[in-house]
Amino acid sequence: QSVLTQAPSASGTPGQRVTISCSGSSSNIGSNTVNWYQQLPGTAPKLLIYGNNQRPSGVPDRFSGSKSGTSASLAISGLQSEDEADYYCAAWDDSLSGPVFGGGTKLTVL
């Protein structure tokens, strides 16, 4: 049972815009910034978004993040086949004194 809640799956067609949501509480998303990770099959997670909406160098601007209250979203525009992956949200949790993750959303590009 993950501390942050994500839908287990999402899908879209090439070129479409998809959104992945993440729900938390006042001790994590409500009081700290949200980070997103992309995990391609058989590989280590890769930082996609940090600080709610900041992209590390090299991450395409097709990926964007937002936060409102105790929820956050990752949006992917111009969906491509190579975007097919698992996506995890994460945030620092003040009660845990450490980072917590969502259960992950498996994105399928149809």
Next chain:
Amino acid sequence: QLQLQESGPGLVKPSETLSLTCTVSGGSISSSTYYWGWIRQPPGKGLEWIGSIYYSGNTYYNPSLKSRVTISVDTSKNQFSLKLSSVTAADTAVYYCARMTTVTGHFDYWGQGTLVTVSS
């Protein structure tokens, strides 16, 4: 370019202690801007933070694992290590080491991961 590499046994017997080391190259583990952490992922499941350590030795552990976890750092070797005691099959997972920023707590560099199976 910073690189992290996990090393250690891929098979551990139940009730024994899992030991892994992460070697950091391309940067210093003694940076004041970062913590160094361990995260695991059971087969087919999500990510779980195990704990993190600062170069000074300060540690943060996941409360659910705290009684069994020890994370240490060796700045002379640019390495940090994980020990997880009294393992069971539930501890079978891919174990990742990663660099964690002190400000936002995100993991910006990850090792490739190493599968540890707990089985007799």
